[in-house]
Amino acid sequence: MSRKRCAWIILFLVGAALIGCQLPYEQGRELYVSACANCHMEDGSGLAELIPPLNGSDLVRRNPDLLPCLVRYGMEGPVTVNGITYNEAMAPVTGLNDVELANILNYIQYQWGDPDRFYSPDEIRRILKGCDSRPVILDFSAEE
């Protein structure tokens, strides 16, 4: 094999590896960092028993249909995540359109929840139509 050919093959392999390593929800990650990470932290770990984690959260995994309303309109009252009850209100995340909301939630599910759960912008719109335009109040625990 000529040296030139060998160099091309190596270049191709490195390029393919770099593309393969890229996160599928790059915009979602960026939006997450700017809109959510101040409270839920970049690694999704939350803060002690004040702010629930998203990373490994049973609520994220088991109740994916709640999340669009929760992010858009915020949340009040207690919420139980992984058996721990948190009781600080979550402010609504303003300034996100439906596509951006889908991207953020897809990133969260892919990274820390159910990687197969995918939200299309149409599904986000459909879910949002079904929730009231005010902070979500959860009167049940994620365990149930």
Add this chain to the structure above:
Amino acid sequence: MKGYLFILTSLWFLYLVSCTPTDQCQTLPILGNQDIQGTDTLYPEIPDFNFMNQDSQEITLATFDNQFYVVDFFFISCPTICPKVKKQMLRVYHHFEKEPRLVFLSHTIDVRHDTIPRLKSYAEGLQVDTDKWHFVTGSEEEIYQIAGHYFSVARKDESSPGGFDHSGRLILVDEKKHVRSFCDGTDPESVDQFIKDIQCLLDES
């Protein structure tokens, strides 16, 4: 070829000698403007204050007699940097949990909403020992004023998210009430150095 090898080895050695960080302690300076009066040099000290903590106990400068303490400013509903800063403060707290000479003091800057019961439930949520970490409220003016002595900013500002403008610094005060170190509480690497500074100061005294 041998010449090249020699030069490369020498460069590598130089790199190792010059760039390896040392963990050795250096005496931390007393921060702030010195006042030289005759032969005496006066260093700025934290003035006395009077606040109430999450258990309605009075907290004054005398509470920290013979102790070192770490300070921050926050408010519970803060939508920006506060949770990140608290996570780092919590990291410092856990690092020195068994060190009786070091305590923690968090001031709310939203005295209207962060009442004593709210501060108590916040402390419970953080799961910390409130004999070691005080969450205080008090006169708005006094809190904003004392922030300046800790090289921090805390004030109302309607254009800021949440209605307050404040810095995310953690500040270290020694047993003589001098500020000895601070860090950016949003930057974990800056906090790493801060933890080393605290350890050095404790070892020194």
